[in-house]
Amino acid sequence: MSLTEQKCTPCQGGVEPMPRERAEEFMDQVPGWELTHEATRLQRRFKFKNFAQANAFVDRVGELAEAEDHHPDITFGYGYALVEIWTHKIGGLHENDFIFAAKTNELFEA
Amino acid sequence: MSLTEQKCTPCQGGVEPMPRERAEEFMDQVPGWELTHEATRLQRRFKFKNFAQANAFVDRVGELAEAEDHHPDITFGYGYALVEIWTHKIGGLHENDFIFAAKTNELFEA
Numbered sequence: 001m002s003l004t005e006q007k008c009t010p011c012q013g014g015v016e017p018m019p020r021e022r023a024e025e026f027m028d029q030v031p032g033w034e035l036t037h038e039a040t041r042l043q044r045r046f047k048f049k050n051f052a053q054a055n056a057f058v059d060r061v062g063e064l065a066e067a068e069d070h071h072p073d074i075t076f077g078y079g080y081a082l083v084e085i086w087t088h089k090i091g092g093l094h095e096n097d098f099i100f101a102a103k104t105n106e107l108f109e110a
Numbered sequence: 111m112s113l114t115e116q117k118c119t120p121c122q123g124g125v126e127p128m129p130r131e132r133a134e135e136f137m138d139q140v141p142g143w144e145l146t147h148e149a150t151r152l153q154r155r156f157k158f159k160n161f162a163q164a165n166a167f168v169d170r171v172g173e174l175a176e177a178e179d180h181h182p183d184i185t186f187g188y189g190y191a192l193v194e195i196w197t198h199k200i201g202g203l204h205e206n207d208f209i210f211a212a213k214t215n216e217l218f219e220a
Binding site for chain 2: 051052055058059062066071072073074075076077078088
């Protein structure tokens with residue numbers, strides 16, 4: 001099943017963060033994203049023509065966050081948006097983060 | 111005339127950024143904001159109960175940005191939003207930035 005067909009599942013902590021090798025295996029399913037902070041976070045920078053387009057994209061990422069109950073940190077301004085995602089409760093990456101990244105890519109491409 | 115009664119005016123560059131002493135005179139009109147980057151930028155961090163409330167506030171700041179044609183950089187996530195404003199064309203602060211900051215405070219208090 002592809003990442004975009006899955007839903008983020010509640011993550012209660014007490015789970016180990018994904019090791020780097022496992023995270024790297026997922027990377028070809030989330031083009032444009034990169035691992036940061038010692039492979040404990042995912043981020044992608046998206047380019048836009050102006051503020052309004054960046055803002056409209058961020059609105060949709062915000063809706064996705066509520067639908068998935070998984071909340072990224074988003075920075076945006078004139079012509080760009082930067083989305084950063086990880087699972088705070090485990091201090092690193094969970095498969096949920098890759099699901100969120102893949103769905104964010106779909107929003108960008110839509 | 112108070113800052114919130116004014117509109118951001120187009121700033122075409124070729125204007126000197128506001129000196130620190132002048133910026134400091136404006137600070138009591140924008141409670142909660144601080145000068146950063148050697149007094150060339152203004153920023154404020156706003157707290158919220160969750161992601162949805164932060165996102166709703168950011169939506170309104172985005173609308174203000176379009177209305178004023180003056181565009182901040184905004185970072186937000188679960189429970190917070192950080193708004194940073196300065197005038198890129200002059201590499202520092204203009205009265206417009208204080209108008210924007212004062213109006214952002216109004217949105218937060220509304």
